[in-house]
Amino acid sequence: MQSRSPAASRPGRPRSAAADTAILAATRAALVELGWSKLTLGDVATRAGVAKTTLYRRWSGKNELVVDAVAELFDELELPDRGSLAADIEGVVLQFAAILARPEARSGLMAVVAESTRDDALRERIRESIVERQKGLVLAGRARAQSRGELPPETDPAEAARTADLIFDVVAGAVVHRALVSAEPVDAEWAQGFTQLLLGGLAASAST
Amino acid sequence: MQSRSPAASRPGRPRSAAADTAILAATRAALVELGWSKLTLGDVATRAGVAKTTLYRRWSGKNELVVDAVAELFDELELPDRGSLAADIEGVVLQFAAILARPEARSGLMAVVAESTRDDALRERIRESIVERQKGLVLAGRARAQSRGELPPETDPAEAARTADLIFDVVAGAVVHRALVSAEPVDAEWAQGFTQLLLGGLAASAST
DNA sequence: GGCATTACGCTACGACTCGTAGCGAAAGCT
DNA sequence: AGCTTTCGCTACGAGTCGTAGCGTAATGCC
Structure with a gap:
């Protein structure tokens, strides 16, 4: 959803597709419970079962993440x-x-x-x-x-x-x-x- | 704008009406320069020339303040x-x-x-x-x-x-x-x- | 199999904002 | 005067931010 051009076949470990869906689902769940203003990326990461740093590697910030979610x-x-x-x-x-x-x-x-x-x-x-x-x-x-x-x-x-x-x-x-x-x-x-x-x-x- | 009913004539020092207008004007100025997400109440207070505590005594939070502004x-x-x-x-x-x-x-x-x-x-x-x-x-x-x-x-x-x-x-x-x-x-x-x-x-x- | 490369989880960090508490001084009313 | 409320100021714990560093896991290429 956010890196389509250089996604073909690179060396190294590929990004987990499951993490993407988990993060987006966790974002929606957090939106339901907390709303936009009280939604924190740390909380989303915990809900999705990923590290906060993983989230920041894929999305530049709260705005972009919520748009995709x-x-x-x-x-x-x-x-x-x-x-x-x-x-x-x-x-x-x-x-x-x-x-x-x-x-x-x-x-x-x-x-x-x-x-x-x-x-x-x-x-x-x-x-x-x-x-x-x-x-x-x-x-x-x-x-x-x-x-x-x-x-x-x-x-x-x-x-x-x-x-x-x-x-x-x-x-x-x-x-x-x-x-x-x-x-x-x-x-x-x-x-x-x-x-x-x-x-x-x-x-x-x-x-x- | 926020305390109309018990505003008639109370003992004690009255609230500065100038502070109200200054705060609302400062809020708008901050919205122009920073936008909603980066607007902080501390910054608004500084711009308006009032203490942060004064701002919190009149508005319960960012939402209400911006609505009035x-x-x-x-x-x-x-x-x-x-x-x-x-x-x-x-x-x-x-x-x-x-x-x-x-x-x-x-x-x-x-x-x-x-x-x-x-x-x-x-x-x-x-x-x-x-x-x-x-x-x-x-x-x-x-x-x-x-x-x-x-x-x-x-x-x-x-x-x-x-x-x-x-x-x-x-x-x-x-x-x-x-x-x-x-x-x-x-x-x-x-x-x-x-x-x-x-x-x-x-x-x-x-x-x- | 070994190697380079990238992603991942984790911890820790300084910087910042939040909202509140406490204080002394100022400004109004009676 | 005396009383009451507001004001500016300082300080504080709590929470979030976004990043850096490290060791480990997973993949492609030789």
Whole structure:
């Protein structure tokens, strides 16, 4: 996850792959029990059954470690065809909400995003391992809706990219804000109302 | 800001109001220079010219202090009548974006939100001093749009509250996500595209 | 098999931050 | 005046940080 280029076949003892998974799992467990601020790398090392120095050899600090630990939670994101654009949107919203309902994601994700405002490398790491995957769902959903005839095909590629970014920020931002700032449940009812607003707009949504 | 009820007139030396403002200003300055994680209360006290013990007598910890320091940034939020619902939305989006463009808000706001996922009292403090003020703008904007005839009047109060919450999460969430996660500028062009999407929905927005 | 190379566990370390306690002095009220 | 609360200062134990050094374990190459 962090040393992919020179990993081919070097002399010497290879790094234990089991240690990686143990450390990441221990990080998530510590996030659940302690939260971000009280999480210490020494504690994570003890939980994982490795030496603290081993942890520092693989990750440069708390930020990078938590990003990788949280990123694994997003592996479950996928976009099955639910038959309509509305159903696809509701589905992905509820999937995202299910991840954000887990305490290790709640406390970890926002913290690393906060740190990334002062660390470009960290933000890039978050983008690669988390954000880019979510954005792929938006692109796939739109392409599928266009093939269904629910959305008109794009003509200008630049315009298409802009609207995709916009939709992504709206969807992901709304779910995160609802779940973490408003601290209200992102349930099926909310997902339905949100989808209705996203598809029809304010006027259409109000006249229901 | 933190002891309003028993502040009336007690015997003894009153707390220095100047110290409060100096501490909050020093906190913001430290956020700009150091960011959330490297900000220490000892450093803030030194910057503010007060003793560290004074700081601990007024705030229980880093979280509460930063919430109060960041909350003052939101004093500038207002909602002048720009003539149309679309213009009002664009205006409030750009105002919010202007706050989020400041580094003390970027690093501080997300961090306390992250901490609030494990601290109900902190979340309540954030809600009172920051979130509630933003939500008021949404309510005012809708009322104004209704008086203009741009939106139909609400019939069911519960439904009205739900949609207001939804719109608030969408607007605030989208702006925050764009600014902090995507790390792209929230400029007039983006605000216009977002407003168009919010008012007309996906289909209408695509057929422009 | 022997050798070079790298990873690992362990211990120890200085530097730093935390939050609190105790003190004398300052500043208000009645 | 006398009382009360705040303030600045110093000092403190506890905890974390990130690193260095050492001996040992595991692998590839000759």
